Amino acid sequence: MRRTRKVDWRVLRAIMAAVAAAISGGLSTEAIASALKGEAFFDTPVAVLFFAVFLLAFWWLYRERRTFLATRLYWHEVDPHRALIVLLTLPNIIPQKTNGSFPWVLEKGDTKVILKGESLENEANDPNLEKLRWNWQQLMRGILPHVGTLRVVYLLGSDGSGSGSFRYLDDAEELIKQYLPEVSVRRFGRPVDFEGDFEGLVDCLNQCVQEIQWEYRIHEKDIVIDVTGGQKTASIAGAMVTLNTRVTFQYVSTTDPRKVRAYDVTLESPISL
Incomplete structure (x- = not known):
């Protein structure tokens, strides 16, 4: 036929x-x-x-x-990158520290998990940690694909009128440095509105990308933005920064938490002659 x-x-x-x-x-x-x-x-x-x-x-x-000029969204399993920009979420369980440092104790109801800071892969995928539904577990899983190549993690904290994630940047840095002491951790100098100021968030992310390129001599293709910790507005802002650049953004899957997907937004013409 x-x-x-x-x-x-x-x-x-x-x-x-x-x-x-x-x-x-x-x-x-x-x-x-x-x-x-x-x-x-x-x-x-x-x-x-x-x-x-x-x-x-x-x-x-x-x-x-x-x-x-049609918009296209491409996704694939994330590749190792040298720079990771993280939109930090507010922790839903505050860790109890031993002498102000590791080990960290996370406890909710009958479930108790001790993070010893020894193996990022083992502790990020601890089934008991999943039972706790600790949202910083996604942060740990988002870092995993880049172990071995990662040089810098750039943290952005939310505003939330003093109740946002900005005040937990110390804890996030401590967590990252415990598992990856050789990685440099940078912080955006002020709280960022993840929800109400879309253009401001895009500007902040672009500033982070430029600083990483300038100070660490890292190319766009080696920079990825993790939007797992942000809300819908933050995800859209992350997508805007990748528009027609070689920067990508990643998201830790909720259906299959061991999968981290990278996304890239481009403008291209569907017309081919």
């Missing part, structure tokens, strides 16, 4: 609009130039007509513009 190829009329309309705008634009330019010279064929009314056709074709092309 012969297979028929379906025509994508949206793409066809966009191509026709581009051709119409190009032809009418060329004709209107020539007509206006000829009318100014006083040539008989391209008199003023004809020039005005060609120009009107060009405006109509341009409007048509504008209506079809989304066909030429």
